[in-house]
Amino acid sequence: MEIRIRGVSKYYYSEGKTIKALDDVNLVIPANRIFTLLGPSGSGKTTLLRCIVGLELPDTGEISIGDELVWSKDKNICVPPERRGLGMVFQTYAIWPHMNVFDNVAYPLQVRDVAKDVIRERVAQTLRFVRLEGFERRPATKLSGGQQQRVALARALVAEPKVILFDEPLSNLDAKLREETRKELRAFLGKLQITAVYVTHDRVEALALSDSIAVMRAGQIIETGTPQKIYFDADHRFVADFIGRANLVKATVRAEEGGYTVVDSTLGRIVCQQRDLPVGGEATLCIRPEFIRIVRGEAEAHGNLVNGRIESLVFVGEAYEAEIRVGEERLLAKIDPEAKLREGDAVSFTLAPAHCLLVAI
Amino acid sequence: MDHSRSKLTWLLIAIVGALTVFPVLMLLLGSFSEGLTAFGKFTVHKYVEAYTDPVLFDVLANTTLFVLGSSLLSTVLALFLAYLNTRTDIPFKFLFKIISLIPMMIPHLLFAVSWALLLNPSNGLINLALKQALSLEDAPFNIYSIWGMILVEGLLDLPIAYLIIAPAMASFDVALEESSRVCGAGTMRTFARVTLPVLRPAILAAFILGLVRSLASFAVPSVIGMPGRVPVLATHLYEMIATGFATDYGKAAAVGMSVLAASVTLIVVYRALTAESEKFVTVSSRGFRPAVIGLGKARTPLFCAVALLSLVLIVLPVAVLLYTSLVPYSMVPSARAFSLMSWKHWSDVLGDPISLLSLKNSLFLGVVGATLGVLLSIFVAYVIVKVKTRASGLLESLSYLSFSFPGIVIGIGFMWFFVQTPLYATIWALLLGYIGTYLPYGIRPMSSAFIQIHSHLEESSLVCGASPLTTLRRIIVPLLIPGIVSGWILMASMFVRELTLSVVLSRPGTEVLAVQILRFAEDGLWGKLSALGIVMIGISTSLVIAATLVGNRFRAV
Numbered sequence: 001m002e003i004r005i006r007g008v009s010k011y012y013y014s015e016g017k018t019i020k021a022l023d024d025v026n027l028v029i030p031a032n033r034i035f036t037l038l039g040p041s042g043s044g045k046t047t048l049l050r051c052i053v054g055l056e057l058p059d060t061g062e063i064s065i066g067d068e069l070v071w072s073k074d075k076n077i078c079v080p081p082e083r084r085g086l087g088m089v090f091q092t093y094a095i096w097p098h099m100n101v102f103d104n105v106a107y108p109l110q111v112r113d114v115a116k117d118v119i120r121e122r123v124a125q126t127l128r129f130v131r132l133e134g135f136e137r138r139p140a141t142k143l144s145g146g147q148q149q150r151v152a153l154a155r156a157l158v159a160e161p162k163v164i165l166f167d168e169p170l171s172n173l174d175a176k177l178r179e180e181t182r183k184e185l186r187a188f189l190g191k192l193q194i195t196a197v198y199v200t201h202d203r204v205e206a207l208a209l210s211d212s213i214a215v216m217r218a219g220q221i222i223e224t225g226t227p228q229k230i231y232f233d234a235d236h237r238f239v240a241d242f243i244g245r246a247n248l249v250k251a252t253v254r255a256e257e258g259g260y261t262v263v264d265s266t267l268g269r270i271v272c273q274q275r276d277l278p279v280g281g282e283a284t285l286c287i288r289p290e291f292i293r294i295v296r297g298e299a300e301a302h303g304n305l306v307n308g309r310i311e312s313l314v315f316v317g318e319a320y321e322a323e324i325r326v327g328e329e330r331l332l333a334k335i336d337p338e339a340k341l342r343e344g345d346a347v348s349f350t351l352a353p354a355h356c357l358l359v360a361i
Numbered sequence: 362m363d364h365s366r367s368k369l370t371w372l373l374i375a376i377v378g379a380l381t382v383f384p385v386l387m388l389l390l391g392s393f394s395e396g397l398t399a400f401g402k403f404t405v406h407k408y409v410e411a412y413t414d415p416v417l418f419d420v421l422a423n424t425t426l427f428v429l430g431s432s433l434l435s436t437v438l439a440l441f442l443a444y445l446n447t448r449t450d451i452p453f454k455f456l457f458k459i460i461s462l463i464p465m466m467i468p469h470l471l472f473a474v475s476w477a478l479l480l481n482p483s484n485g486l487i488n489l490a491l492k493q494a495l496s497l498e499d500a501p502f503n504i505y506s507i508w509g510m511i512l513v514e515g516l517l518d519l520p521i522a523y524l525i526i527a528p529a530m531a532s533f534d535v536a537l538e539e540s541s542r543v544c545g546a547g548t549m550r551t552f553a554r555v556t557l558p559v560l561r562p563a564i565l566a567a568f569i570l571g572l573v574r575s576l577a578s579f580a581v582p583s584v585i586g587m588p589g590r591v592p593v594l595a596t597h598l599y600e601m602i603a604t605g606f607a608t609d610y611g612k613a614a615a616v617g618m619s620v621l622a623a624s625v626t627l628i629v630v631y632r633a634l635t636a637e638s639e640k641f642v643t644v645s646s647r648g649f650r651p652a653v654i655g656l657g658k659a660r661t662p663l664f665c666a667v668a669l670l671s672l673v674l675i676v677l678p679v680a681v682l683l684y685t686s687l688v689p690y691s692m693v694p695s696a697r698a699f700s701l702m703s704w705k706h707w708s709d710v711l712g713d714p715i716s717l718l719s720l721k722n723s724l725f726l727g728v729v730g731a732t733l734g735v736l737l738s739i740f741v742a743y744v745i746v747k748v749k750t751r752a753s754g755l756l757e758s759l760s761y762l763s764f765s766f767p768g769i770v771i772g773i774g775f776m777w778f779f780v781q782t783p784l785y786a787t788i789w790a791l792l793l794g795y796i797g798t799y800l801p802y803g804i805r806p807m808s809s810a811f812i813q814i815h816s817h818l819e820e821s822s823l824v825c826g827a828s829p830l831t832t833l834r835r836i837i838v839p840l841l842i843p844g845i846v847s848g849w850i851l852m853a854s855m856f857v858r859e860l861t862l863s864v865v866l867s868r869p870g871t872e873v874l875a876v877q878i879l880r881f882a883e884d885g886l887w888g889k890l891s892a893l894g895i896v897m898i899g900i901s902t903s904l905v906i907a908a909t910l911v912g913n914r915f916r917a918v
Contacts, residue, residue: 053539054542054543080542081539081542082542082543085545088539088543090539092534092536094540096537096541096559097559098559108544111546112545156543
């Protein structure tokens with residue numbers, strides 16, 4: 001089901017000041033996709049999620065889920081959370097400690113007065129789906145973090161909601177488990193025809209999981225798009241910077257040439273992805289560390305060729321992280337660990353135009 | 362180092378054991394003895410006599426009703442108050458903090474007396490006022506009944522129940538409720554199926570502690586139950602040892618053994634429950650501010666209910682005592698009453714040698730008892746927290762044992778002991794009894810002070826070049842001072858108003874404040890009682906305020 005949010009604002013009042021947790025948010029979350037709300041803490045992403053579920057009431061605007069209007073300030077409509085028919089996985093999982101796994105998962109069906117044998121069958125089916133069969137009689141508090149997480153998922157799925165919401169569900173897991181669970185979650189959601197709204201501040205999680213990402217800041221949605229669009233082709237400097245590590249370099253637009261935009265910067269003249277920017281205007285050139293390619297020997301260089309000197313070199317396992325000094329600029333680069341380089345070496349590197357991203361200042 | 366530590370541990374075990382286990386042993390031996398003067402001549406006669414007494418059945422029935430009723434009342438009220446405070450937008454939340462502090466300021470005995478003054482059937486102020494206003498023949502209320510006892514004891518135990526339930530409610534992860542809402546359950550269903558069950562250990566713990574406290578309660582049964590001829594176990598025991606011609610400590614010990622066993626069992630259950638409630642804590646929330654429930658139209662009426670409760674708990678008892686201490690006899694406040702007011706009761710009390718003696722004794726017991734008690738607590742807490750051996754575990758269990766002792770029962774145990782020694786009928790008997798019975802209240806603040814002193818703090822001082830002695834002076838003692846001060850004040854305020862142990866151990870010449878007040882109550886000398894009571898409230902209130910101030914000052918550091 002599609003979720004439409006129109007003109008939603010939410011204010012908090014503290015110590016006489018008004019804080020805009022949500023500032024006139026307009027958003028359409030497409031049906032049967034994994035949609036992620038990504039942003040730093042305090043950006044309003046959790047508040048937006050809670051407004052969709054109905055745990056938080058906005059101060060303005062309308063929210064509809066599918067064809068049903070669940071919140072409207074003007075029409076005075078407010079459907080309470082228990083009648084919105086959604087599923088949600090909380091950050092803390094909110095597994096009820098006084099119930100066992102079966103009762104936790106059966107709860108949504110029990111409160112809907114579903115027949116007992118149907119409940120048993122559906123719970124068994126859902127537990128099998130999240131690979132927890134045989135855990136029915138376990139006390140919920142005797143489960144590991146990852147298992148609790150799957151119980152929470154089973155509970156959110158058991159009543160077959162059309163929309164499922166996740167509030168940073170992986171943030172309480174350790175790094176390795178987080179990666180596994182993320183893959184699993186992606187697989188689970190891929191099998192279901194379901195709209196998933198996912199809140200996270202972790203960019204890797206967002207990129208790996210989502211069909212679509214909305215990046216938020218200070219209660220506003222800055223940019224929406226596919227993970228590739230957000231990563232390679234962001235329109236906003238904030239988004240480009242937030243979604244991955246980036247070297248941001250000041251630049252001046254010089255020309256439009258053959259499907260590329262050409263700029264002057266402290267790195268010299270750089271050919272970039274095409275952007276509609278006025279010639280002579282200021283812009284920011286955004287280069288991700290992994291796209292800085294060191295040129296070795298006399299091999300012919302493609303794209304923009306830049307010369308610099310290695311200022312520092314840190315071994316981080318799968319690569320070296322190098323700081324390359326070019327004039328006044330210091331660029332972070334990711335270099336092949338096999339490269340025989342040392343601090344102080346002069347290096348040349350190339351930047352493919354497709355990975356030279358221009359964003360407005 | 363280890364050797365001296367273990368010597369210290371065993372020395373403390375001997376002292377604490379003498380103070381806690383010994384009276385229980387004496388109680389046991391006494392229950393099988395022929396009499397106080399014939400200790401050691403064994404017989405089961407006392408048990409037969411005690412448990413075939415036809416009155417006992419009534420006593421047990423009354424006790425059960427009283428104990429269950431008052432605990433239920435206090436738990437339900439506490440749940441209601443805690444919910445209002447932590448989860449709703451009710452105004453003036455500071456009232457809740459005050460409600461949780463009063464039992465420290467107004468001694469139970471005086472609280473019970475003030476209710477007797479308000480609601481007794483012959484001249485209770487509220488009864489008189491209602492009779493006049495509605496021109497009734499009979500008094501509408503009679504506090505001298507089992508229901509009156511339940512009401513007053515329930516209100517007295519409310520703050521303790523609140524102190525157990527409110528933190529559990531505050532640390533409750535609201536996501537548990539929210540997820541139930543999202544799953545399709547409404548507010549009421551969520552409350553019944555999620556909120557209450559998750560809080561169950563805390564609620565049950567509050568209820569059971571209520572049972573223990575009302576079982577040990579002597580103030581309410583003696584001030585309200587005895588005139589109403591509603592005997593419960595505490596007053597049953599009291600009657601055996603303090604009234605009538607033939608006091609029978611053997612029979613009292615035989616009954617006391619059962620009371621003690623019941624109380625210890627309940628405390629064991631209570632401990633298991635508090636352990637379970639800690640287990641119920643799941644993944645801790647990142648602290649999303651819990652949604653406050655808007656009370657809407659119910660806000661004002663609910664606030665009025667809370668305000669009324671605090672009026673009933675705090676203002677009314679003090680006001681009625683003050684008023685009674687000034688008027689010549691019980692009368693409804695009126696112009697005439699105010700014109701008749703005088704300081705007569707006050708001057709009578711302050712001229713009464715026994716009252717003065719009891720004041721002197723109580724102050725002595727408060728100051729000296731608390732000082733010795735805290736000194737002992739410091740060593741015990743040190744061993745419990747810093748020495749981790751099997752012996753220190755034994756010491757810990759021993760030192761918390763007396764927490765479950767009903768004062769009057771353990772008093773009887775002490776009596777069996779003191780009678781064999783020259784300590785009998787001296788103030789030292791009271792002093793030892795107090796310290797033994799209230800030791801847990803001194804150890805608790807001390808051990809939390811010791812827990813705060815992480816061994817790294819000590820070690821870094823040593824590494825910085827300070828000698829062990831300098832470390833003790835510059836690091837450990839300054840960190841301990843808040844614990845010492847609050848432990849001392851807590852013990853002193855408890856000793857100043859101690860009643861249940863004192864009614865057993867106090868003899869002519871060793872009267873203490875609470876016992877003297879009880880005598881006034883038995884003789885119906887309400888004016889004198891109120892004057893002396895206000896003095897007692899004054900002392901214990903200033904101690905509690907001092908403790909709060911000290912606590913705040915040190916917390917700021």
